[in-house]
Amino acid sequence: MNFELVKKEVIKFTKDRDWDQFHTPENLAKSISIEAGELLECFQWSPEYDEQAAKEEIADVMNYCILLADKMGISIEDAIMEKIQQNNKKYPIDKSYGSSKKYNKL
């Protein structure tokens, strides 16, 4: 399904329930952390994981990311592309190839 439509559905779900009043940027940022913790729980004791559970938790993280971007009036797509540009400078291919080091330790 098209991401534009997905974003509209996410926002409609919230509007239908009058939940916009709870969705301050701060509360949405908390919600992203909370859901990220639930996603991590799928991997708490082992790298093996329940695929359905993990899928649902990624959806929750993404759901709040969509709502936060909407609330901030920014485009998720542009935000990611801008970050890739930055990371291209921080992690030049020749220096970072095959390395998991952070940019300030390359």
Place this chain on the structure above:
Amino acid sequence: MNFELVKKEVIKFTKDRDWDQFHTPENLAKSISIEAGELLECFQWSPEYDEQAAKEEIADVMNYCILLADKMGISIEDAIMEKIQQNNKKYPIDKSYGSSKKYNKL
């Protein structure tokens, strides 16, 4: 920009650096939590926040969500739509309208 293209760029960035070897689902789930914590840091002491910083951190969270979905072989868009269907049942409009209660307390 189109989300399909954004996803391709995210995956290309990783492939160009041979970082796929580090991107187990478990490590990506950890990375999502770590970046969610950095996003939350924008709101640590106040609801007011630096928009540019928050934008970059959302991008980081999304970046790892895209990589995890790719690694798991699932569609982010479908995962979100499926979760909306589930939430429609857990949070019927008449019961959840204007309430921030969790579904098990409605």
Place this chain on the structure above:
Amino acid sequence: MNFELVKKEVIKFTKDRDWDQFHTPENLAKSISIEAGELLECFQWSPEYDEQAAKEEIADVMNYCILLADKMGISIEDAIMEKIQQNNKKYPIDKSYGSSKKYNKL
């Protein structure tokens, strides 16, 4: 060093800087999540980790736990002991021995 003295030092550090005004329970809970993310970063790409870095991040997590317990007017020690009592019921030794399953799946 004695934990009672450590707690006093943590609270004194904050009082000396008049930071109590920022330390609402909500902000402290955010801070614990943020620091837990930084601790997790020590293990982002590998189980091997920088011991000094990890030690400093545990200290940060604990620091905010001490401040939150103080702000809530509860005893950390009692809170842990009460939770152990609960967990003794949720995880009886004969059922949970050698298993990483959650209590609701035992």
Place this chain on the structure above:
Amino acid sequence: MNFELVKKEVIKFTKDRDWDQFHTPENLAKSISIEAGELLECFQWSPEYDEQAAKEEIADVMNYCILLADKMGISIEDAIMEKIQQNNKKYPIDKSYGSSKKYNKL
């Protein structure tokens, strides 16, 4: 109750269930993040919170901090005291008094 005894009880609980095998430093760091997310959930939509729930979640965070420190062979008390020394240098009273700015922005 004395913190030394609390730590012993936490470690005994784990040993009694043969859970030590799951408690790698990495898994414990994940667990601290997961529990920190559950603590944050007490404050997801409002600064008002359920005291009993928050108390139990702090206990869970602390429980895993104790286990991680034990596994790493470090003293929690010393780790906190060392961090306070560091923070005394990063946040001199005259510069940081009444300010929530990070040390690199003071």
